[in-house]
Amino acid sequence: xxxxxxxxxxxxxxxxxxxxxxxxxxxxxxxxxxxxxxxxxxxxxxxxxxxxxxxxxxxxxxxxxxxxxxxxxxxxxxxxxxxxxxxxxxxxxxxxxxxxxxxxxxxxxxxxxxxxxxxxxxxxxxxxxxxxxxxxxxxxxxxxxxxxxxxxxxxxxxxxxxxxxxxxxxxxxxxxxxxxxxxxxxxxxxxxxxxxxxxxxxxxxxxxxxxxxxxxxxxxxxxxxxxxxxxxxxxxxxxxxxxxxxxxxxxxxxxxxxxx
Numbered sequence: 175x176x177x178x179x180x181x182x183x184x185x186x187x188x189x190x191x192x193x194x195x196x197x198x199x200x201x202x203x204x205x206x207x208x209x210x211x212x213x214x215x216x217x218x219x220x221x222x223x224x225x226x227x228x229x230x231x232x233x234x235x236x237x238x239x240x241x242x243x244x245x246x247x248x249x250x251x252x253x254x255x256x257x258x259x260x261x262x263x264x265x266x267x268x269x270x271x272x273x274x275x276x277x278x279x280x281x282x283x284x285x286x287x288x289x290x291x292x293x294x295x296x297x298x299x300x301x302x303x304x305x306x307x308x309x310x311x312x313x314x315x316x317x318x319x320x321x322x323x324x325x326x327x328x329x330x331x332x333x334x335x336x337x338x339x340x341x342x343x344x345x346x347x348x349x350x351x352x353x354x355x356x357x358x359x360x361x362x363x364x365x366x367x368x369x370x371x372x373x374x375x376x377x378x379x380x381x382x383x384x385x386x387x388x389x390x391x392x393x394x395x396x397x398x399x400x401x402x403x404x405x406x407x408x409x410x411x412x413x414x415x416x417x418x419x420x421x422x423x424x425x426x427x428x429x430x431x432x433x434x
Contacts, residue, residue, distance in 0.1 A: 228252060232252045242286075243293075251316060259311055260274050260310065261274075271286050283309070288316055294419060297321045300367075303370065304327075304370070306370070311336075313326075313370070314351075325352070325363050326350070327356040328351065328356075357379050359382050365386065368391045370393050373428070374398075375396060387409070391406065391407065399426065403418040404419050404420040405419065
């Protein structure tokens with residue numbers, strides 16, 4: 175299977191850098207070399223080290239050029255321990271603004287993209303949110319701090335089970351995880367106030383539009399590898415308003431989207 179195999183699975187893996195690896199996140203060669211050279215040879219990072227690194231990450235998210243200004247989103251990013259959602263051997267890199275591998279050829283999204291997509295949804299405390307592509311569970315954890323309920327779907331069953339266990343262990347009890355095909359959404363739990371998608375179909379799946387409430391929002395990457403845009407959609411009755419907000423590189427949405 176090549177690095178750009180279209181059968182790559184859908185997880186919460188993305189970057190605004192060049193086209194993704196098989197897991198959907200572009201990992202710079204220099205960064206991977208640093209990981210390989212240092213993992214296993216460094217002292218254990220303490221909880222206070224993680225807390226300080228997390229605070230620096232949040233400060234970078236609000237700095238000029240990043241401009242995440244919503245204080246609620248920044249507070250959520252500051253409260254969720256990203257180090258708990260990455261492999262233990264990579265935890266010292268948890269707060270770098272990079273995607274990291276999480277197994278099954280997948281990766282956790284870079285913090286900026288998580289914050290940006292969350293901010294675009296304009297989450298409210300009473301919202302019910304659907305996420306397509308659970309991955310590590312980190313994006314769902316961030317959302318859980320901002321909304322009433324999060325429903326998240328992951329196509330790779332072992333990842334879904336691991337994310338579900340980690341979310342429960344860490345106390346994110348308003349998140350429900352489903353192992354399944356995200357193209358179909360979660361009709362039994364619909365409608366949703368907003369939908370966030372972390373893999374790229376060629377066209378916006380109609381089932382997801384159907385499951386979005388009137389006046390709801392959806393943030394979704396659309397396009398082929400090397401030519402993708404992140405779109406913000408607003409639903410007004412039968413009309414869909416959409417706006418391109420950021421060029422991105424996500425793994426393709428698989429199965430249902432490919433069948434279509």
